[in-house]
Amino acid sequence: MERSWQRWLIRFGVFIVMAIICVPGLWIVMTAFRDNVEVMARPPVWIPERWTLDNFRAILGLSDSQQGIPVIRYFMNSVIISVTSTVLAVLIGMMGGYAFARYRFKGKNVAFLWLMLSRTVPGISLSLPVFMIWSRVGLIDTDFGVILVYLALNIPFTIWLIDGFFRQIPLSLSEAAQVDGCTRWQAFWKIEFPLAKSGIASAGIFAFLTSWNEFALASQLTRTTASKTLPVGLMDFTAQFTVDWTGMCAMAVIIIVPALILTFIVQKHLIAGLTFGGVKG
Amino acid sequence: MRFFRSRLSPPILLLMPAFVIIVLVVAVPLLFSLYTSFTGYRLVKPDSLWQWVGLRNYQRLLSDVDFWWAFGRTLVFLTVALNLELVLGLGIALLIDKLTAGQRVIRTIMMFPMMFSPILVGFQFKYIFNDNVGLVNNAIQSLGWENVTIPWLVNPITANLAILMAEVWMSTPIFAILLLAGLMAMPRDPIEAAKVDGCNPWQVFRHITLPYLMPFVYIAMAIRSLDVARAYDMVKIMTNGGPAGRTELLWTLIARTGYQDARMGMANAMSYASILLSVYFTVYFFRKLAAARRTMGGVE
Numbered sequence: 001m002e003r004s005w006q007r008w009l010i011r012f013g014v015f016i017v018m019a020i021i022c023v024p025g026l027w028i029v030m031t032a033f034r035d036n037v038e039v040m041a042r043p044p045v046w047i048p049e050r051w052t053l054d055n056f057r058a059i060l061g062l063s064d065s066q067q068g069i070p071v072i073r074y075f076m077n078s079v080i081i082s083v084t085s086t087v088l089a090v091l092i093g094m095m096g097g098y099a100f101a102r103y104r105f106k107g108k109n110v111a112f113l114w115l116m117l118s119r120t121v122p123g124i125s126l127s128l129p130v131f132m133i134w135s136r137v138g139l140i141d142t143d144f145g146v147i148l149v150y151l152a153l154n155i156p157f158t159i160w161l162i163d164g165f166f167r168q169i170p171l172s173l174s175e176a177a178q179v180d181g182c183t184r185w186q187a188f189w190k191i192e193f194p195l196a197k198s199g200i201a202s203a204g205i206f207a208f209l210t211s212w213n214e215f216a217l218a219s220q221l222t223r224t225t226a227s228k229t230l231p232v233g234l235m236d237f238t239a240q241f242t243v244d245w246t247g248m249c250a251m252a253v254i255i256i257v258p259a260l261i262l263t264f265i266v267q268k269h270l271i272a273g274l275t276f277g278g279v280k281g
Numbered sequence: 282m283r284f285f286r287s288r289l290s291p292p293i294l295l296l297m298p299a300f301v302i303i304v305l306v307v308a309v310p311l312l313f314s315l316y317t318s319f320t321g322y323r324l325v326k327p328d329s330l331w332q333w334v335g336l337r338n339y340q341r342l343l344s345d346v347d348f349w350w351a352f353g354r355t356l357v358f359l360t361v362a363l364n365l366e367l368v369l370g371l372g373i374a375l376l377i378d379k380l381t382a383g384q385r386v387i388r389t390i391m392m393f394p395m396m397f398s399p400i401l402v403g404f405q406f407k408y409i410f411n412d413n414v415g416l417v418n419n420a421i422q423s424l425g426w427e428n429v430t431i432p433w434l435v436n437p438i439t440a441n442l443a444i445l446m447a448e449v450w451m452s453t454p455i456f457a458i459l460l461l462a463g464l465m466a467m468p469r470d471p472i473e474a475a476k477v478d479g480c481n482p483w484q485v486f487r488h489i490t491l492p493y494l495m496p497f498v499y500i501a502m503a504i505r506s507l508d509v510a511r512a513y514d515m516v517k518i519m520t521n522g523g524p525a526g527r528t529e530l531l532w533t534l535i536a537r538t539g540y541q542d543a544r545m546g547m548a549n550a551m552s553y554a555s556i557l558l559s560v561y562f563t564v565y566f567f568r569k570l571a572a573a574r575r576t577m578g579g580v581e
Contacts, residue, residue, distance in 0.1 A: 010379045017373050018390055021454065024405045025393060027416050031408070043427075044419035092302070095295040103292035111296065116567065118307045120559040122510030124532045125552030128539050129310035129317065152306035155299050157507070213398030215514045216532075220540065231400045235518070243407075245414060252401055259396040267389055271462050 025256075032056070032249040039245050055250040069247070071254060073225040074233035080143055081229060082211040085150035089207045090200060092151070093158025098188070100159065101166035119156035123216030131220050141223040149217055154207040161206070165199030166192060198269040205266050212259055230255045311556075318550040324543035338550035347526060348534065348551065355531040355558070358441075359509055362448045366505070367498065369449065370456025377457070378464045388461065391454040399451065403515035406447040410434050410519075437527035440520050444528060447515045456501045463497035464490070499570035506562040510555070531555045 031039060032055055034048045059071050099105075100112060130149060131140070139145030169192050177187040193200075215231040222228045234255070237248040263270065289297075318339070321332045342348050377387055394402070409416040410433035421429050433439045467490070475485050513532035516522060522529040522537065529537075532555060539548030 007381070010376055013376050014380060014387065017376070018387065020450070021390060021393055023416075024409055024450065025397075027409065028405055039414050042422075044423060046419075092298045096299040099292040099295035103290070103295075105290060105292045108292075111300075115299070115303065116507075117560055117563065118303050119507050120556075120563040121307060121311065122513070122532055122552070122555050122559055124510065124513050124536050125314075125555050126307065126310065128535070128545060128549055128552055129314035130306065132317070132545065133310055133313060148302070149306055152302050155302060159299060209396060213396075213401070215398065215400040215517075216510070216536075231398050231514075234400055234404060238518070245408060248404060249408070252404060255398060255401060256396065259398075260393075263392060263396050264389070267392060270392065271388075271458060 028249045028252050031246055032253045034246060034249075036246050055246040056254075059247050059250050069233060069236050069251075070225045071230075071233065071251065074228050074230045075254065077143065077222075077225075077227055078212060078229040081146050081150065081227075082208055084143075085147045085154060085211045086204055086208040088147075089151055089154035089158050090204045092155055093162050093203055093207075094200060096155065096159040097162030097164075097166055098192075100163040102171070115156045115159060119153065123153075123214070124220075127217045127220040130217070134221060140221060141227050143227050146218060146221055146227055146229070149221065150211045150214065153214070153217075154210055157210075158203040158207055161203040162196065162199055165196040169195045201266050202269040205263065205270060208262065209259060212255075314549040314552065317546055318553060320546045322546040322549075324540075324545055329546075334546070338547050341547070342550055342554070347529070348554075350526070351529045351531045351534040352554065352558075354441075354529065355555075358445065358448075358512065358530060359562070362445060362452070362512075363502065363505065365445075365449050366453045366456050367502070369453045370501070371460055371494075371498075373453070373457040374460035374464055377461055384461075388458060391458055394451050394454050395458075397451060399511040399514035400518055402447050402451045403518035406443055406450070406515070407434065407519045410439075410443045434520055435524055437524060440524065440528050444512070444516055444519055447519065448512055451515075452505060455505065456498075459497050459501045460494055463494045467493050496570065496573040499566055499573050502566040503563070503570045506559075506566045509559060509562060531558070 030048055033051045033053070034045075035050055035052055035054070038045045038048060059069050061070075096115075100108065126149075134140045134145050139148070173195075174184075174187040174191045177191050178184060182190065213231060214229075218229050219232050219235070222232055230251070234248065234251055237244045237251065317330070319333060319335060320330060321334045321337070322330045373391075377384060380387070397405075408414070412418060412430050412432040412435070415433070417433065418430055421431070431439070433443050471489050472485055475489055480488070510532050512530060513536070516528055516530055516533050517536070520528045522533045531551070535548050535551045535555060538544050538551060
């Protein structure tokens with residue numbers, strides 16, 4: 001009897017936690033599909049009475065009533081910047097991770113420490129000098145300028161993750177392949193790469209999420225539609241005293257959906273990635 | 282090509298691209314910013330970049346009340362947030378570990394806040410705590426106090442609590458997911474043996490479960506410490522340091538000094554304080570992680 005009572009208590013506790021995690025996001029999603037009048041309504045309307053796509057039409061510039069914000073441009077910029085910096089960061093991370101996992105060399109620990117420390121520099125602190133230098137060399141407000149910075153943000157973490165995965169693959173496997181006539185290059189692609197795939201995938205996801213979601217640096221290094229990303233574009237909705245709530249919620253949905261889809265596809269690898277393969281997902 | 286082959290070993294070649302980029306984007310700019318912190322550089326007066334003022338920026342900083350308030354607030358904020366995230370994450374992990382079904386679904390739901398952009402989390406809580414249209418005030422009014430509108434983000438105390446809540450909402454699930462992974466991987470034999478020997482649940486937790494989980498705690502802390510400054514995004518959109526600078530963190534103060542007031546020299550001096558703070562947190566947790574791995578051996 002007591003055990004079933006306990007079980008319900010646990011379920012109730014989990015339910016409360018899940019509610020706290022889900023309700024803020026659901027509230028945003030509901031507002032995105034809500035009529036603007038309902039937001040201000042007294043008494044409050046909890047569940048939208050009429051679901052509408054008007055907010056999306058408005059921010060995409062498809063309705064006549066309101067001037068649109070170039071969301072599609074921002075979206076394209078975000079995709080270009082995030083995908084490019086992720087692909088490059090994973091490639092460079094694989095090279096670096098392999099070097100740290102498979103070779104002994106002088107200054108290895110020091111190199112690793114400095115690599116990690118470079119990642120801890122707060123975005124806003126890094127943005128000051130990068131802003132000054134980029135504006136002198138003409139990289140301000142270009143995709144390339146942002147990609148370069150995001151590469152530097154992502155490389156240390158991808159190296160850290162991928163190094164952890166390569167280390168768990170016994171050296172004897174690739175040695176055996178080399179004895180059988182593979183070159184080291186072939187042994188890497190045929191033995192080590194397939195085994196480390198889930199680690200590489202999770203490194204890629206983290207790199208993508210970092211680039212997709214970054215704000216502090218992008219808000220200073222981008223100026224116009226030429227390179228503004230979605231998180232920076234979100235600030236377009238706040239004027240000094242007014243906030244376009246429904247528009248901002250619609251924009252929020254546009255930002256979160258790609259990240260959500262991607263994460264659910266590879267979620268199995270994510271936990272293995274976070275614990276450096278020590279625990280299977 | 283032959284020159285490179287003979288001079289550079291494979292690991293150096295493999296690490297070359299990573300280091301070139303880090304040097305270009307992080308090391309060189311930081312050296313430049315170190316230089317700038319010794320000048321009176323203002324964005325509006327380009328010539329002032331060459332105006333060497335020695336330690337004046339740092340001297341002013343030491344006697345700047347606003348800076349010390351922001352610095353102290355940042356320190357308190359980080360300490361409270363990290364501890365709260367750890368305790369709540371541990372609680373949630375233990376709770377979910379006891380569930381008999383649906384663990385996978387729940388773990389997936391918990392990944393939700395991880396995907397959110399910090400700026401989005403800030404916006405979300407700005408909306409929820411808004412005095413006119415926010416969820417919290419709506420709920421209070423629906424419960425019967427119809428004339429109550431609490432200005433959450435205007436009152437300094439509740440504004441700080443709202444920011445703390447946004448931060449905790451975003452990061453607690455990472456702790457919960459990692460600790461849950463640890464709990465699930467934990468061998469059951471020692472627990473059974475301890476129970477047979479007469480340990481009560483608290484003793485089992487304190488002497489068997491918790492030590493086993495410590496490496497996972499430090500992994501979570503180490504990952505978290507790499508990115509402490511993202512609270513900047515949340516504060517920026519929620520209160521922008523207001524009301525009257527009462528939610529100003531070190532990072533928002535840097536942005537205000539550098540970009541709004543255009544006092545780049547001063548801002549760079551401040552940003553060195555913030556960098557040292559971040560480095561301290563990171564080194565501390567990476568050391569703990571390394572030590573925990575050494576004692577645990579197998580967990581990695």
